[in-house]
Amino acid sequence: KAGVTQTPRYLIKTRGQQVTLSCSPISGHRSVSWYQQTPGQGLQFLFEYFSETQRNKGNFPGRFSGRQFSNSRSEMNVSTLELGDSALYLCASSLAGANQETQYFGPGTRLLVL
Amino acid sequence: GQNIDQPTEMTATEGAIVQINCTYQTSGFNGLFWYQQHAGEAPTFLSYNVLDGLEEKGRFSSFLSRSKGYSYLLLKELQMKDSASYLCAVRDADSSASKIIFGSGTRLSIRP
Numbered sequence: 674k675a676g677v678t679q680t681p682r683y684l685i686k687t688r689g690q691q692v693t694l695s696c697s698p699i700s701g702h703r704s705v706s707w708y709q710q711t712p713g714q715g716l717q718f719l720f721e722y723f724s725e726t727q728r729n730k731g732n733f734p735g736r737f738s739g740r741q742f743s744n745s746r747s748e749m750n751v752s753t754l755e756l757g758d759s760a761l762y763l764c765a766s767s768l769a770g771a772n773q774e775t776q777y778f779g780p781g782t783r784l785l786v787l
Numbered sequence: 788g789q790n791i792d793q794p795t796e797m798t799a800t801e802g803a804i805v806q807i808n809c810t811y812q813t814s815g816f817n818g819l820f821w822y823q824q825h826a827g828e829a830p831t832f833l834s835y836n837v838l839d840g841l842e843e844k845g846r847f848s849s850f851l852s853r854s855k856g857y858s859y860l861l862l863k864e865l866q867m868k869d870s871a872s873y874l875c876a877v878r879d880a881d882s883s884a885s886k887i888i889f890g891s892g893t894r895l896s897i898r899p
């Protein structure tokens with residue numbers, strides 16, 4: 674069974690631009706969660722999608738948004754990029770989310786904002 | 788508030804045993820996870836505890852005390868490949884839609 678895939682793996686953008694990242698969960702998994710990882714803040718929860726609905730949201734500004742498609746693939750979008758958005762963005766999938774015992778992480782997208 | 792504390796760095800010797808502690812304060816609790824993350828790679832699942840006690844899985848064991856808000860990850864017979872960051876994470880079940888909160892991670896270095 675293929676693992677979680679994320680595209681692109683690396684991205685360089687400039688301040689003010691917007692970016693869209695993609696995540697394909699493990700086949701059969703319906704929950705996708707997104708995280709931002711930085712050296713200073715560690716892994717921080719962005720949001721979780723389940724059956725095309727945002728089920729939970731972390732404490733990030735409205736510039737960060739996401740969506741999930743009927744095939745469970747998910748995208749996250751960051752508008753008006755800031756230097757501080759430079760980070761590793763990880764998505765994780767699980768069968769049903771909230772009450773599952775584990776999530777499986779993708780390799781991440783490393784975003785650099787110049 | 789929500790807070791998860793674990794040591795920033797630890798060093799241990801190949802073949803030895805190391806214990807990585809994690810304390811947490813969350814509004815609710817519905818399970819604690821340990822993940823391993825090698826530099827430049829994604830986290831990989833190690834263990835999950837929802838009831839008090841010790842869960843053993845090969846060289847790795849994880850312990851949970853819900854009353855104390857405390858967990859530890861025990862690594863035995865350390866190998867050089869165990870050099871990695873170890874992330875403690877708690878599922879906060881305060882709301883109907885729970886979310887997982889991660890600690891900052893413990894960077895473990897193994898010396899020969």
